[in-house]
Amino acid sequence: MRSALVFGALAALAAASPVPQEIDYDSVNAAGLPPTATIPVVGATAQVVTYDAAAAASSVAAEVTQDPASARKRDLGKRDGSCAVQPTGIPSLVPSPDTASAFLAADVFAAAATSASTPSGYTNTFTNLKASNNAYGYMGYTTLQSYNPTLCSQKCDKINGCAAFNIYFERDPSLDPNSINCPDPKSVTNIKCVFWGGPVTAANANNAGQWRDSFRVVIAGSNGYVNNTIEPAQGYSQPNYLGNAAINAPNDCTGANTYMGFKLFQDGPFDANLCATACSAQSAYNLAHPPAAPAVPQTCQFFNTYLLLKNGASVGQYCSMYSESWANSYATNKGSYQTNSAGATDHYTITYSYSFSNSTDPGVPAGPCVKV
Ligand SMILES: *[C@@H]1O[C@H](CO)[C@@H](O)[C@H](O)[C@H]1NC(C)=O
Numbered sequence: 419m420r421s422a423l424v425f426g427a428l429a430a431l432a433a434a435s436p437v438p439q440e441i442d443y444d445s446v447n448a449a450g451l452p453p454t455a456t457i458p459v460v461g462a463t464a465q466v467v468t469y470d471a472a473a474a475a476s477s478v479a480a481e482v483t484q485d486p487a488s489a490r491k492r493d494l495g496k497r498d499g500s501c502a503v504q505p506t507g508i509p510s511l512v513p514s515p516d517t518a519s520a521f522l523a524a525d526v527f528a529a530a531a532t533s534a535s536t537p538s539g540y541t542n543t544f545t546n547l548k549a550s551n552n553a554y555g556y557m558g559y560t561t562l563q564s565y566n567p568t569l570c571s572q573k574c575d576k577i578n579g580c581a582a583f584n585i586y587f588e589r590d591p592s593l594d595p596n597s598i599n600c601p602d603p604k605s606v607t608n609i610k611c612v613f614w615g616g617p618v619t620a621a622n623a624n625n626a627g628q629w630r631d632s633f634r635v636v637i638a639g640s641n642g643y644v645n646n647t648i649e650p651a652q653g654y655s656q657p658n659y660l661g662n663a664a665i666n667a668p669n670d671c672t673g674a675n676t677y678m679g680f681k682l683f684q685d686g687p688f689d690a691n692l693c694a695t696a697c698s699a700q701s702a703y704n705l706a707h708p709p710a711a712p713a714v715p716q717t718c719q720f721f722n723t724y725l726l727l728k729n730g731a732s733v734g735q736y737c738s739m740y741s742e743s744w745a746n747s748y749a750t751n752k753g754s755y756q757t758n759s760a761g762a763t764d765h766y767t768i769t770y771s772y773s774f775s776n777s778t779d780p781g782v783p784a785g786p787c788v789k790v
């Protein structure tokens with residue numbers, strides 16, 4: 419697996435926009451959606467994805483001044499299976515008859531999901547769905563011997579970047595299906611615990627399984643849990659939760675535009691420190707390239723970072739930078755409808771929005787404040 423992150427490169431070095439900021443939909447469209455994670459249904463009982471926060475932050479710092487193109491390739495290589503014997507899962511949980519419809523109807527899965535208790539420090543975001551999540555920032559998975567959200571949460575807590583998890587029962591093939599030799603093998607039942615770097619919600623629980631030759635993979639008893647806290651950012655106030663809205667700051671009382679531009683990160687997990695690093699790097703850049711006197715360089719003292727969604731799917735972690743701090747009451751941007759190049763309408767929304775203010779200097783208007 420990839421061990422460090424590459425990220426979408428969208429430069430906004432000298433954004434001297436005369437109007438209050440708006441999400442840069444042109445750049446967002448050009449960046450496209452990050453690839454959907456493929457969680458294996460054959461071949462392994464666990465997958466580890468590591469996140470190197472320091473390496474990711476240092477790429478952000480370099481990118482702010484260099485803006486390299488991001489190179490990301492999708493691996494869509496699909497091959498027929500080999501009939502290799504797969505891990506046995508939990509034999510007592512294979513329904514009779516051994517069919518996808520019996521699996522979907524089995525009370526035992528619904529009962530486990532609806533009676534599960536929520537681990538402390540987490541919020542249960544949905545219960546007993548028949549689909550798994552495509553959330554932001556795939557962080558690997560493990561299989562469990564029992565349907566135990568607390569055990570799953572403890573594993574999430576040990577994974578750098580894990581913000582949420584999805585636990586469910588999955589009907590998987592006992593042999594890696596092959597179109598000629600074993601197109602529809604007997605099933606095994608696995609309990610999967612999948613880790614994500616952004617929130618799992620009913621809206622992004624949209625993976626209802628798949629066909630492997632004539633074998634149908636299905637999911638039942640799917641529950642989602644999101645950690646109630648995010649990592650703080652060094653040198654900033656505690657994360658300030660803004661819910662589903664982004665800051666939409668007016669000019670300040672001197673008439674100055676405090677918006678300094680944005681970055682978009684597309685390889686999860688969600689990490690406020692990426693935006694903090696971009697903010698500091700932007701300040702350093704501006705201080706090293708001051709405008710002609712009497713103007714003074716703008717430094718980044720405040721940022722708002724959130725997940726931007728397009729029709730419910732994660733586009734990436736948006737990071738807006740400001741020279742002054744803005745109160746929660748300015749979090750009024752809840753996204754918008756945009757007409758795309760094909761003439762269809764895309765609905766952009768915001769979720770998991772947080773603001774951070776430089777803890778030693780939140781930024782103040784330069785010079786005496788003249789209200790207009
Ligand atoms: C939640 O996330 C925070 C920040 O990453 C972490 O310190 C904590 O261990 C996680 N789990 C719980 C139960 O709070």
Ligand SMILES: *[C@@H]1O[C@H](CO)[C@@H](O)[C@H](O)[C@H]1NC(C)=O
Nearest residue numbers: 652653654698717776778779
């Ligand atoms: C906070 O602001 C001060 C003053 O501009 C600056 O020196 C410091 O580097 C900032 N902190 C961070 C983490 O960027």
